[in-house]
Amino acid sequence: MSETALRYDILxxxxxxxxxxxxxxxxxxxxxxxxxxxxxxxxxxxxxxxxVSAINRASVDIFKAIGAWPEMAARACxxxxxxxxxxxxxxxxxxxxxxxxxxxLGYIIENTxxxxxxxxxxxxxxxxxxxxxxxxxxxxxxxxCQQLHLDDGRILECxxxxxxxxxxxxxxAAANIDFERLSYGQRAIVCxxxxxxxxxxxxxxxxxxxxxxxxxxxxxxxxxIVWSLEESKVDAMMALDEDAFCRELEQAFEYQLGSVKLxxxxxxxxxxxxxxxxxxxxxxxxVGDAAHNIHPLAGQGANLxxxxxxxxxxxxxxxxxxNRQWYALHTLRKYERxxxxxxxxxxxxxxxxxxxxxxxxxLLSVVRNAGLVMVDQAPIIKNQFLRHAMGN
Ligand SMILES: Cc1cc2nc3c(=O)[nH]c(=O)nc-3n(C[C@H](O)[C@H](O)[C@H](O)COP(=O)(O)OP(=O)(O)OC[C@H]3O[C@@H](n4cnc5c(N)ncnc54)[C@H](O)[C@@H]3O)c2cc1C
Numbered sequence: 001m002s003e004t005a006l007r008y009d010i011l012x013x014x015x016x017x018x019x020x021x022x023x024x025x026x027x028x029x030x031x032x033x034x035x036x037x038x039x040x041x042x043x044x045x046x047x048x049x050x051x052v053s054a055i056n057r058a059s060v061d062i063f064k065a066i067g068a069w070p071e072m073a074a075r076a077c078x079x080x081x082x083x084x085x086x087x088x089x090x091x092x093x094x095x096x097x098x099x100x101x102x103x104x105l106g107y108i109i110e111n112t113x114x115x116x117x118x119x120x121x122x123x124x125x126x127x128x129x130x131x132x133x134x135x136x137x138x139x140x141x142x143x144x145c146q147q148l149h150l151d152d153g154r155i156l157e158c159x160x161x162x163x164x165x166x167x168x169x170x171x172x173a174a175a176n177i178d179f180e181r182l183s184y185g186q187r188a189i190v191c192x193x194x195x196x197x198x199x200x201x202x203x204x205x206x207x208x209x210x211x212x213x214x215x216x217x218x219x220x221x222x223x224x225i226v227w228s229l230e231e232s233k234v235d236a237m238m239a240l241d242e243d244a245f246c247r248e249l250e251q252a253f254e255y256q257l258g259s260v261k262l263x264x265x266x267x268x269x270x271x272x273x274x275x276x277x278x279x280x281x282x283x284x285x286x287v288g289d290a291a292h293n294i295h296p297l298a299g300q301g302a303n304l305x306x307x308x309x310x311x312x313x314x315x316x317x318x319x320x321x322x323n324r325q326w327y328a329l330h331t332l333r334k335y336e337r338x339x340x341x342x343x344x345x346x347x348x349x350x351x352x353x354x355x356x357x358x359x360x361x362x363l364l365s366v367v368r369n370a371g372l373v374m375v376d377q378a379p380i381i382k383n384q385f386l387r388h389a390m391g392n
Contacts (some may be wrong), residue, residue, distance in 0.1 A: 058391025
């Protein structure tokens with residue numbers, strides 16, 4: 001312990017969507033929480049941000065519990081249907097919320113909107129400090145006390161250090177937890193477009209030989225594009241002028257919504273996957289992308305992170321209320337046991353999907369198209385898929 005250090009019970013490194021969710025869930029815990037974030041978050045403007053997330057039911061329930069949902073809902077686009085098909089055949093699946101007795105399959109929301117709503121809630125929590133913008137010079141880990149040395153000279157101390165600092169986690173590196181992020185050899189191009197035909201509150205996903213292409217409905221009638229392409233094709237696609245890019249997009253999407261018009265800049269994000277073996281140590285835990293990275297094709301990465309946050313908060317609070325050592329390894333292992341299997345299953349399923357659908361072998365194409373048709377006609381299997389995707 002240092003005389004000059006600022007003391008917290010819990011320090012969360014990373015004030016992204018997952019770190020802020022955890023901070024909010026620890027509101028009313030009686031524990032003093034600090035969120036350490038490197039960058040000032042982007043503010044929400046009238047223009048729709050190009051980074052959006054498909055948010056499932058389980059995540060909506062978490063946001064409702066926090067009190068952040070009304071602000072998010074005001075800029076969310078509900079989707080009732082999901083169309084998934086293989087461009088190399090006739091296989092397709094259609095999911096309809098009415099078929100499973102639900103009012104929605106999910107919502108498309110800008111990341112900045114999620115972040116801002118969570119931050120506003122955290123600001124109202126008396127036990128949560130927002131420490132931003134700041135860089136961490138070094139991290140010292142010990143059994144009872146974890147220390148962060150900030151670049152402005154401050155020292156922060158806590159019993160539990162949480163790494164919510166994304167795929168290049170500094171906390172994970174300081175804890176010597178192995179993580180290998182394997183590249184998919186793909187980047188995802190994201191942008192917003194206007195389409196000739198309305199998106200019909202439907203999430204569309206086409207598996208092309210180059211990678212999956214999603215058209216996600218936005219609340220202003222536009223669609224958000226997530227187009228995963230082989231690395232070798234991305235630069236050329238990004239270099240095309242707007243018209244040529246739109247023609248390529250329409251063709252890859254098989255003109256499902258007619259012609260498209262680009263209404264935002266384009267950006268490309270490298271895609272990879274990886275998973276830590278160790279989520280926790282004595283006085284330390286990893287959540288969200290710091291623990292696992294998956295392919296965005298099913299829009300699950302952040303949703304898994306929100307469930308990590310909910311699980312970790314519950315484990316901490318149960319132990320704290322019972323007067324047990326809530327930051328000890330044996331307590332934190334409950335969190336690891338609850339989340340690791342599910343996250344790993346999702347990561348390997350997404351990798352299998354990606355491999356299965358980006359293979360041009362004609363035999364494999366027949367098998368996967370037959371599989372899509374079979375699943376589409378088997379309500380029990382279809383519902384299982386859906387429930388899993390919705391975080392249930
Ligand atoms: C193209 C694309 C589309 C996607 N679509 C979806 C989707 O539809 N649905 C879905 O659920 N998921 C989706 N994902 C995945 C999702 O974006 C991530 O899983 C999610 O952002 C992870 O959140 P996080 O808070 O764990 O990490 P991050 O979003 O990476 O946030 C980490 C935070 O920590 C901060 N930070 C980093 N290092 C430090 C440090 N040393 N000190 C202090 N702060 C630090 C960063 O500034 C950042 O604010 C998509 C991903 C991609 C690439």
